[in-house]
Each structure stands twice: as structure tokens, then as C-alpha cells.
Amino acid sequence: MTIGIIVYSQTGNTLSVAEKLEQSLKENGYAVTLERILAENDTPRASAPMSLTFSPDTTPYDTIIFASPVQAFSLCPVMRQYLAQVSDLSGKKVCCFVTQHLKKPWMGGNHAVKQIKSACESKGAPLSASGVVNWSGPTRDNQIADIVNRLSHL
Numbered sequence: 001m002t003i004g005i006i007v008y009s010q011t012g013n014t015l016s017v018a019e020k021l022e023q024s025l026k027e028n029g030y031a032v033t034l035e036r037i038l039a040e041n042d043t044p045r046a047s048a049p050m051s052l053t054f055s056p057d058t059t060p061y062d063t064i065i066f067a068s069p070v071q072a073f074s075l076c077p078v079m080r081q082y083l084a085q086v087s088d089l090s091g092k093k094v095c096c097f098v099t100q101h102l103k104k105p106w107m108g109g110n111h112a113v114k115q116i117k118s119a120c121e122s123k124g125a126p127l128s129a130s131g132v133v134n135w136s137g138p139t140r141d142n143q144i145a146d147i148v149n150r151l152s153h154l
């Protein structure tokens with residue numbers, strides 16, 4: 001099984017969790033590749049429209065884990081745009097996690113996961129597992145450990 005972790009991360013939080021997951025999957029013997037979605041004009045104050053400068057190809061992977069920050073109580077625009085243009089995901093196993101600053105998953109995290117779920121379903125793949133990390137919450141480290149544990153036994 002080849003696993004792709006496809007990450008968008010603006011300030012490094014989501015990437016740090018994705019790297020822990022990558023390490024754990026490797027320790028469990030999986031062939032795993034972490035790829036970053038890159039974008040320009042992806043900050044709130046950007047003067048030009050946001051555009052993707054690197055969109056990882058999903059076709060080499062049997063299993064894909066999408067990882068993204070929450071922005072404005074929703075899935076961030078970069079991941080939304082990426083998922084809208086991604087190729088068909090039929091037959092693939094798809095999981096995801098999101099990170100957010102606020103303390104509770106209902107403050108945008110759950111909504112962002114639903115948006116990923118719906119985007120993946122529209123490309124032919126049901127979402128198998130998901131997680132939310134509340135970066136300023138008291139259980140952040142446990143949330144990260146739980147996501148790494150659940151998603152590294154695929």
C-alpha cells in the first residue's frame with residue numbers, strides 16, 4: 001500500500017502533525033510520501049488572488065491523508081481549491097485531519113472536516129477517518145497522539 005500525506009500548512013502546525021504521522025507510518029512499515037500543497041497570495045492581506053503553485057498528484061497513492069488548517073471557521077481556501085481540482089479518487093482510501101487555533105472542534109474544525117468529506121465524496125471516495133487538533137486547547141498533545149495512532153494503523 002502506498003500512502004500519500006497531502007498537506008497544506010501556512011505556519012507549520014499542520015505540517016508538524018503530518019510529519020509525526022509520516023514517521024509513525026514509516027515505523028509501521030508503510031511506504032509513505034508527504035507532499036505539500038503550495039500557494040501564492042495565500043495570506044489575508046495579499047493584494048492578488050490566491051493561486052496554487054504546486055498541486056500534488058494523488059494518482060500514485062492507494063491511501064491519501066489530507067491535512068489542512070481551519071480558516072474563518074471553515075476549510076482554508078487553499079485546500080478547498082486544491083480538492084476542487086483534484087482528480088478522481090474512486091477506489092482510494094481517504095482520511096483527513098485539520099488543525100485550528102480555537103479550543104473546541106465545533107469552532108470550525110468539524111465544519112472543515114465535513115467540507116473535506118463532501119469534496120472527497122464528490123470525487124468518489126468516502127472519508128474513512130478524520131481528526132481535529134485544537135492548538136490552544138488543553139488536550140492538544142493527546143489529540144495529536146490520537147490522530148497519529150489511529151491514522152498510522154491503516
Ligand SMILES: Cc1cc2nc3c(=O)[nH]c(=O)nc-3n(C[C@H](O)[C@H](O)[C@H](O)COP(=O)(O)O)c2cc1C
Pocket residue numbers: 008009010011012013014015044068069070071072073074099100101102103107108135
Ligand atoms: C486567515 C486565518 C484564519 C483563521 N481562522 C481560524 C478559525 O476560524 N478558527 C480557528 O480555530 N483557527 C483559525 N485560524 C488559526 C489556524 O487554523 C491555526 O493556527 C492552524 O493550526 C494553523 O495551521 P498551519 O500552521 O498549518 O497553517 C486562522 C488562521 C488564519 C491565518
